Amino acid sequence: MSGRLLYDDHVHSHFSCDARDSLESLCDAAREQGLAGVTLTDHFDTEPSDPGYGWYDYDRILLEVERVRQQTGPGFSLLLGAEICFQTSFAPRIADLLRSCPLDFALGAVHYVRHEFIDPAYFGRHDLHRAYGAYFEAVEELVESGLFDSLAHLDMPKLHSTPVYGRFAPERFWEHIERILRLVIRKGMALELNTKGWRQLPAESYPGEAILRRYVELGGTRITIGSDTHDAAHLGYGIERAHALARRLGFTHLTRYVQRRPQLVPLTEGLDAGSASMRL
Ligand SMILES: [Zn+2]
């Protein structure tokens, strides 16, 4: 197992309102698993009705990252990112944050569509086409904004649409999805391979394999990989499986962002998706 460069680059600590573990315990869990590093991506929530609104405290987070870095030493790569909740009307505020609070990694996410939170009730209020159509338009605006390094969990609403409409079928939305993927590539952004869906109802990564394959076919090469864990117990979940999947789809490297600049890391060889999934 030596020489593996496995990282978890989507991790929430108690600096997110919906997570509870300290950065120290998350880093301990990562090192116990032999991970080479993590990127902390606590929520920067922009929607005033969100419970996490006003929660993000860059100065405290930075102090804690610097303190834990001293403990972990140079052999472990602890990076400071944020998962930033995008809506077009909040773009100036986000740009302000990114100017005044230096980050390694800006991960852009759509959690709200026109101020409506995406949850099971959202799919109760809108039919499938309308619900996803509006969501994908919001994602396109995120990518178009040029503010972010990577696009978080592209088809994550399938977590909430599956109980209402059944399994998410990307084929029904190729026009939207391909436009987003082309734009990601044109903007030089990365697409996130988020492993959380493997332990949730969709039992697929976010995005699923068909979308990742299409991204490769269109010329996409940059992916970031993260578990989106909100506790130490799931730190690193599915990371080996994600490496195996990415290699199988034709990616050769993952991308990590250091001071907002992409760094290529070779994907770990010798893992097959089946055995990796059994291990994790
Ligand atoms: Zn998210």
Ligand SMILES: [Zn+2]
């Ligand atoms: Zn997250």
